[in-house]
Structure formats: C-alpha cells, structure tokens
Amino acid sequence: MSGLARLEPGSMTDAAGLALEPEPVPAEQAVSGGPTTAYTALDEPAAADGVGEIGVWEMTPGVMRDIEVDEVFVVLAGDATVEFEEPRLDPIELRPGSVVRLTAGMQTVWTVRATLRKIFISR
Template identity: 65%
Template structure:
C-alpha cells in the first residue's frame, strides 16, 4: 500500500500523474450510468486547506460539491450542473475549474479523469 503524506515536505516531489490510487465503487444511489469507481489521495491537509489527487473511471455519477478548485491532469469528461443551473463544461487536461459548496452535479467520464484539487 502506498503511503501518502498528510503534509507535503518542502522541496519534495509527488508525481500526481502516476500516483497509485485505490479505487472504490461509487455508491449505488449516486450512479447514473455504468459502474464508475473513484479513488483519491490527500497530499497535504495543513494551513486550513486540503490538496489532493482524485480520479474517476468511465461512467456517470451525481454528486454534491464542496468548495474546490481543481486542475485536470488526464481524461475526458463532462460536468452538468443541476442546481444551480449552469451550462455543462467539458473537462480535458489543463482545464481549471472552481466549484462551490452545495452545487448539484452529474459527472460523465468517457476516459478516466484525474485531477489535482485544492479545498478549504
């Protein structure tokens, strides 16, 4: 099992693109299509915020968001916003997105999506 730090060490390197993540099935009440799984690792949880890596396999799931900014490292997906209503967004490597606490979303992943997130 890979150990992940709870606080990044100064000048240390973590390659978020290849970090091994243990996946679990998405809870049945959140599955919209397919059999998606998710995995994550917290890299740093100091200074009043959390930085981590999150990944979702192909499929679709509903979610209630937390305040977060993320950068997509890999994959292809669409996020639809049920509440509040916003136009859907297409995610690909390099996409930077801010989500707000309480947003109701549906994530449709066509190619395994991996992101680095920062959340309070």
Template identity: 65%
Template sequence: MLRLAAGAVTDAAGLALEHEPVPADQVVAGTPTTGYVPLDESEPGEIGVWEMSVGAMRDVEVDEVFVVLAGSATVEFEHVPSSGGPAAPIELAPGSVVRLEAGMRTIWTVREPIRKVFIAR
C-alpha cells in the same frame, strides 16, 4: 496533520490510487469507481488527487479548485447555490482549471478516466 514536504516533488499523475465503487444512489450510468489520495491538510484546506473511471455519477460539491491532469469528461450542473438554478455544462480535458462552489449538485460523465489535483475547503 498531513503535509507535503517543502521542496520535494510529488508525481500526481503517477500516484497509485485504490478505487472503490461509487455508491448505488449516486450512479447515473455504467459502473464508475473513484480513487483518492490526500497530499496535504493545512489552514487553507486539503490538497489531494482524485480519479474517476468511465461512467456517470451524481455528486454534491464542496468549495474546490482543481486542475485536470488526464482524461475526458462532461460536468453538468443541476443546481448552483449562488444562482439558485442550473448552469451550462462544461467539458474537462487535461489542463482544465475549474472552481466548484459548496452545494453545487453535479453529474460527472467520464469518457476517459479522469484525474485531477484539487484544493478543497
């Protein structure tokens, strides 16, 4: 099991992330790529760093809370399971804290590469 070292600092903003192209069936615009590195796996869930380049993609979310470290994006909610319908889009910028619900169908439109630290189950 991967664990963060107690009392140690991890530079989430400076971590090198290897990017891969977003699968064609998820691409909405451009040629977005994503990168990811896990930091910790434990009973409460997984902690990691995720990044997306400029472009737009569709996704189906898991239960997650994240904090944006860098970048600018809009997230549209096509479907929210708890309400049964869509929800208003949100704007992301450094410092944004967001909770996602498992099963949400989203469209991420990234204007400046976005990086977030997340906790997911």
C-alpha cells in the same frame, strides 16, 4: 481511498502517476456505467491558513451525481462533461489542463468518457 501521500516542503510528487485505490461509487450516486473513484491526500487540512485539503482524485468511465465542496482543480488526464443541476449552469467539458472552480453545495452530474484525474485544493 488511499492514505496520505504527504507532500513535504521542498519535495515533489508525480500526481499523474500516483497509485490510487479505486472504490465503487455509492449506489445512491451512481447513474450508469459502474464508475469507480479513487483519492489520496497530499497534505492534511490546515484551518489556520484557510486551505482545507490538497489531493489527487480520479474517476473511471461512467456517470455519477455529486454534491460538491468548495474547491479549485486542474485536470491532469481524461475526458469528461460536468453538468450542473443546481444551480442551473451550462455544462463544462473537461480535458487535460482544464482549471475549474466549484462551490460547496453545487449539485453535479459527472459523465466520464476516459478516466479523469485531477489535482485539487479545497476549503
């Protein structure tokens, strides 16, 4: 996990070009392909305004299971499918420009075909 790449008021960052430090997906989450994930926060959580965190996350090709947090994200790059194990929902296809809402506790399986990078806002 990378440190905080602070996004100050009136400033900008290149979320698509940020250098991230990949880590292997934990064995209990990895399904196949040996994916890695990487992450950096752009802002510290501020409970007073209801926003938990703003950050950039990516996953390399492979398959992993996850239990989600409450977040909205926009895909910046990549190609992936997210399957929903709980609740049972239709799978979604992710490509640059996809905007997705997840709620806390959703159980998902992420199949990444081309490294996926997203910017997210969580609560």
